Amino acid sequence: MHGHDAEGRTMTAVTQKQTGPAQRPGPAEQAPAPPPKLRRRPWVAAAAVIALFVGAVGGLMTWLALSPSQEVVIAARDLDKYHVLDDGDLRTVSVALDPAVAAIPGRDAASLIGRRLTDGVSAGSVLAPAGVSDSGFPAPGLSVVRVTLTSQLAQGLTLAPGDQVRVVVSPPSVSADEEATFTPGEISAVHEGDAGAVVEVLVAHDQAVALSDAVVGGRASIVQDLAPSTGEDE
Incomplete structure (x- = not known):
């Protein structure tokens, strides 16, 4: 009896294995889809340019706001080398200057009258201390x-x-x-x-x-x- 049962179970297992669902072949491999085409959006590029411009202007305005302004002396008109300064030659304006730029303070404008330029100056240019001489003219020799x-x-x-x-x-x-x-x-x-x-x-x-x-x-x-x-x- 025991031997018969073992044989019966073996046959049943073999039968079930043979009668199980057959393996179906998988679907054929599909070709990779082409990459999506990017649509150009001109307004995006324009917005980026505008943003850069606004940022640059904002940075400049911030720098001007943070830079202390000072009153300096400028030339009211074109002035030649060796010109003797008078009231009509000078103006004072309030500007924000780089610390490296040498300028004559506006409060000293009156002291420049009668002094002589050491070089030509164009209208609107800031007068530098080295550009004005109080030495005698002509120079020795x-x-x-x-x-x-x-x-x-x-x-x-x-x-x-x-x-x-x-x-x-x-x-x-x-x-x-x-x-x-x-x-x-x-x-x-x-x-x-x-x-x-x-x-x-x-x-x-x-x-x-x-x-x-x-x-x-x-x-x-x-x-x-x-x-x-x-x-x-x-």
């Missing part, structure tokens, strides 16, 4: 020679303070063994009028007397040479 130009010679005059020139002196008489000489100088002022112009030239002190004598005798003229090339355009 230099003299001012005034050369008078007739209206014909002054026509189309382009000389300006700071220009480098040569004062050419013709010989007192026409002679084979005499040649014209010249002295280098710098224009310090130009005074134009209906009859011509008077040009003030800074020259070496030891040349001033001879040049003045030549000017009186009508033998002096001014030559402006082409500025030397710096090589930047080559």
